[in-house]
Amino acid sequence: MLLHFTKMHGLGNDFMVIDLITQRARLRDEQIRKLADRRFGIGFDQLLVVEPPRSPDMDFRYRIFNADGSEVENCGNGARCFARFVRDQRLTHKREIHVETAGGPLTLVVNDDDQVTVDMGTPRFEPAALPFDATEDRPLHALEVDGERYEIGAVSMGNPHAVLRVDDVDTAPVERLGPLIERHPRFPRRVNAGFMQVVSPHEIRLRVFERGTGETLACGTGACAAVASGIRQGLLESPVTVHLRGGDLRIEWSGDEAPLLMTGPAERVFEGRIALA
Numbered sequence: 636m637l638l639h640f641t642k643m644h645g646l647g648n649d650f651m652v653i654d655l656i657t658q659r660a661r662l663r664d665e666q667i668r669k670l671a672d673r674r675f676g677i678g679f680d681q682l683l684v685v686e687p688p689r690s691p692d693m694d695f696r697y698r699i700f701n702a703d704g705s706e707v708e709n710c711g712n713g714a715r716c717f718a719r720f721v722r723d724q725r726l727t728h729k730r731e732i733h734v735e736t737a738g739g740p741l742t743l744v745v746n747d748d749d750q751v752t753v754d755m756g757t758p759r760f761e762p763a764a765l766p767f768d769a770t771e772d773r774p775l776h777a778l779e780v781d782g783e784r785y786e787i788g789a790v791s792m793g794n795p796h797a798v799l800r801v802d803d804v805d806t807a808p809v810e811r812l813g814p815l816i817e818r819h820p821r822f823p824r825r826v827n828a829g830f831m832q833v834v835s836p837h838e839i840r841l842r843v844f845e846r847g848t849g850e851t852l853a854c855g856t857g858a859c860a861a862v863a864s865g866i867r868q869g870l871l872e873s874p875v876t877v878h879l880r881g882g883d884l885r886i887e888w889s890g891d892e893a894p895l896l897m898t899g900p901a902e903r904v905f906e907g908r909i910a911l912a
């Protein structure tokens with residue numbers, strides 16, 4: 636069968652987006668891995684799937700699959716693309732869109748300038764929320780990686796994040812430490828590994844080695860987690876501009892149970908049809 640798809644990106648974190656409201660398909664893990672392949676497939680960091688909601692209060696169900704085929708709880712850059720996609724495809728005319736994800740509900744607002752603001756919910760730090768094997772909920776946890784001890788912030792934005800502060804993201808050992816942190820035994824469901832350089836209380840630079848994908852040009856939930864961890868440690872103050880390799884995000888969070896807001900762009904690249912093997 637021929638499946639219609641749209642290729643999109645949020646700051647270079649790229650997606651294949653498919654509408655499973657007007658089309659029918661069931662994608663197996665190995666098909667997702669093949670489609671994600673940049674030589675043998677379409678190439679993407681994540682697959683985003685639009686489905687009808689299961690709850691009457693919601694507009695859509697938003698499902699996310701990493702390039703390795705694993706289904707995950709949340710994707711921030713994807714959420715902005717999802718909002719643009721459902722409007723461009725005329726699946727909704729709303730500017731405020733409520734979606735259910737495996738990590739909980741999200742509210743997406745398409746602004747007049749076409750930037751999208753996502754209410755990402757409240758960051759969670761308790762280790763069980765990630766999950767992370769630690770007895771106490773603290774701003775920093777010691778983590779031994781490859782015989783060295785590092786201090787990491789552990790944050791759930793629906794999906795799990797470890798945030799490591801570095802002096803300079805350009806020279807940070809992202810390729811070496813990223814995969815080791817991602818599969819560290821204290822993170823039983825693996826983890827996204829963020830490397831954060833604090834530039835000022837309102838500005839950070841960030842690289843993220845994503846679970847199930849590898850380093851991407853930007854990670855929305857990674858940006859939210861890094862800012863939440865930085866604010867909790869007293870290093871940052873809202874609002875914070877996050878400079879990622881693919882561009883900038885604005886993150887606002889007033890702390891405690893307040894929702895964290897992420898604002899940034901969402902771009903359509905091309906559309907196509909592909910035969911599913």
Ligand SMILES: N[C@@H](CCC[C@H](N)C(=O)O)C(=O)O
Pocket residue numbers: 648680681701707708709710711712713794795827845846847848851853854855856857
């Ligand atoms: N690129 C994303 C996060 C995608 C999911 C992540 N790799 C995970 O496994 O949790 C973003 O923009 O947030």
